[in-house]
Structures are given as C-alpha cells and as structure tokens.
Amino acid sequence: MLLFLDIDGVLHPAFCKARDYFCRMPLFAAAMREHPEVSIVISSTWRHFYPLEELRKAFPADIAARVIGMTPEADGQMRHVEITQYLEQHAPPGAPWVALDDNHFSFPDHCANLVACDGNVGLSAEAIEKLRGLIRQLKTPDRP
DSSP, rough: OOOEEHHHHHBBBBOOOOGGTTHHHHHHHHHHOOOTTTTTEEEEGHHHHHHHGHTTTTTOHHTTTTTTEOOOOTTTTOOHHHHHHHHHHHHHHOOOOOEEOOOGGGSSOOOOTTTEEBBBTBBOOHHHHHHHHHHHHHHHHTOO
C-alpha cells in the first residue's frame, strides 16, 4: 500500500515558523509504525526544492526507510493527477493507496482515498484516526 504524503499543512501547520517544521512528525510516525506494510511517496511541493535523500532526513530512521519516492512533476496539474501518474508508472493496477494532504481542492470531490488535514493545524488526532481506518479498509482482502 502507498501513502502519498504532503508536508506543509500535514507534518506541520502550513504557515508556521521554521522552528516548528515537522512538529506533527511524532504523531505521523506512531501511526506508520502500526502499519509497516505502508510505503510513503512524497507528493509535497518540497520535492521541488529538496532531493529525496534530504527529505528522508526529516523522518525517524525506521520511517525514512519506507520513503520510496516522489510524485512526478506534472506541469501545474492537480495533486491527484500527479498521484495517478505515479501509480501508472510504479504500481500494479488497482494498488491500494491513500493521500494525506491539506489541499482537498487538488483531488476530485469526495475522493475516497484522501485524508484531508486542516492546514492551519496540520495532522490531528482526528485525521490520524481516519487514516488508520482507511488503511485497515484498503488492506482487507475482500475490498471491491
């Protein structure tokens, strides 16, 4: 299973000071440790400014090892388009995926794969519970 991860508005509030970057990482890392089957793909605009190896340094070592790539540049396309392109290039058809993002406008209305965060807060306990539930739902063998 793949998790497409935004950074601003998820791992920290969207407009926070640099000293507060990644302040939601402990919450994210704890949830990911419960689901070792989930691989992480960076879909954040941070991928435009930092190479993958540099981004991995922001994660605890056990989680960083599961950061496997970044979505492609899609010439201003919506995040959902970038995710679709990544899936087409790197995943088997029908591979389960979830996106953790604060920009719900970059996804189709009512996108079942999106866990939307409040960008002013970043990842919250409520969003983590929704993420856990969606991961459990998507990994069930009898899913449609």
